[in-house]
Amino acid sequence: KAGVTQTPRYLIKTRGQQVTLSCSPISGHRSVSWYQQTPGQGLQFLFEYFSETQRNKGNFPGRFSGRQFSNSRSEMNVSTLELGDSALYLCASSLGPGVNTEAFFGQGTRLTVV
Amino acid sequence: GDSVTQMEGPVTLSEEAFLTINCTYTATGYPSLFWYVQYPGEGLQLLLKATKADDKGSNKGFEATYRKETTSFHLEKGSVQVSDSAVYFCALSDRRGNTPLVFGKGTRLSVIA
Numbered sequence: 001k002a003g004v005t006q007t008p009r010y011l012i013k014t015r016g017q018q019v020t021l022s023c024s025p026i027s028g029h030r031s032v033s034w035y036q037q038t039p040g041q042g043l044q045f046l047f048e049y050f051s052e053t054q055r056n057k058g059n060f061p062g063r064f065s066g067r068q069f070s071n072s073r074s075e076m077n078v079s080t081l082e083l084g085d086s087a088l089y090l091c092a093s094s095l096g097p098g099v100n101t102e103a104f105f106g107q108g109t110r111l112t113v114v
Numbered sequence: 115g116d117s118v119t120q121m122e123g124p125v126t127l128s129e130e131a132f133l134t135i136n137c138t139y140t141a142t143g144y145p146s147l148f149w150y151v152q153y154p155g156e157g158l159q160l161l162l163k164a165t166k167a168d169d170k171g172s173n174k175g176f177e178a179t180y181r182k183e184t185t186s187f188h189l190e191k192g193s194v195q196v197s198d199s200a201v202y203f204c205a206l207s208d209r210r211g212n213t214p215l216v217f218g219k220g221t222r223l224s225v226i227a
Contacts, residue, residue, distance in 0.1 A: 004157070033214055043203065043217040056214050090157055097212050105150075105157035 002026065004093050004106035012112045018079040021109045025072050025093030031055075032074040033103065034066060037088040046089075049074055050096055081113045116141040120204045120218035127194055127225050135189040135221045137178075137204035145206040147171075147180055147187040148215070152201045161189075161202070165209060194225045 005024040013019050025032050033056075034046040045058040049068035066076040072093075078085055088110050092103040120137040127133060139145065146165045150158040162171030167182035176191045187204060204218040 006157075035215075035217075042219040043215075045214040045216075048214055058214070092158075092215075097210065102160055102163075103215060105159070107155070107157045 004091055004104050006089075006091050006106035006109050008109060009107065010110045010112075012114060013081050014114055015081055015083060017081050018077060019081060019111060020075055020077045021089055021091075021111070023074045023076075023091030023093070023106060025074070025091075026104055029093040029095055029104075030072050031094045031096045031101075032068055032072065033092045033094075034074070034076050035090045035092065036060075037090055037108070038086075043090070046076065055097070078111075083113050085111065086113045087111060116145065116206060116213070116216045118204050118206055118216055118218035120202075120221055123201075123220070123222040125221060125223045127223070129196055129225055129227050130193045131225075133189070133191040133194045133198075133223070135202055135204075135223070137187045137189065137218060139185050139187065139204075139206050141185075141206055141208075144182075144209055146209050147178070148205040148207075149176070149178055149187070149189050150203040150205060150217075152203065152220070154200070158203065194223070196225045196227055199223055199225045 031050045033048040048056040052068045063079045068074045088108045090108045092105045094101045094103045117140045148163045149161040151161045162173045164171040164180035170179045201220045203220045205215045
């Protein structure tokens with residue numbers, strides 16, 4: 001079956017702009033989580049959605065937001081981009097909360113802010 | 115809060131050498147433990163996992179044992195190959211899957227022929 005699909009793979013934006021990243025989970029998966037990966041901070045949790053509701057949120061400013069649609073696809077948005085937002089953004093999907101629920105990751109979107 | 119500490123890299127080994135990557139954790143409660151691997155230009159793939167004390171996760175020749183008494187989950191492989199070159203992440207989550215994965219900083223492994 002198809003894996004987690006993230007689009008676009010690469011993105012270059014200018015400071016102050018906004019950006020929207022997309023994640024299509026594995027068919028049947030209802031939970032989508034987003035992570036930011038940087039060389040300095042490693043992998044940091046942004047937020048998690050399940051059945052269109054935000055279940056958990058990491059410690060990021062309000063410029064970072066997300067949503068999930070009825071087909072479980074998710075988008076995250078970053079407004080007023082800063083140089084420090086340059087990172088690899090990873091999306092992970094899983095069946096949902098529960099014991100031994102494995103998370104499957106997409107290849108990520110590489111965002112560069114100039 | 116929960117945290118994961120893993121050995122700093124990079125680690126450089128010759129092919130067929132023995133690999134150990136140390137991982138210790140701090141958690142309230144009784145977490146599930148994971149090792150993920152990230153190959154160049156790719157996302158993360160689950161390598162192995164363990165959900166209770168003394169469980170041994172294994173996959174592709176890699177093993178890790180959940181040690182509750184030492185709060186550790188060290189990754190080992192008896193004979194590494196060049197194709198094992200990647201970044202390895204130790205992670206935890208609560209056993210019900212109600213909290214997000216908490217990752218270590220990652221350890222870059224380079225295996226030379």
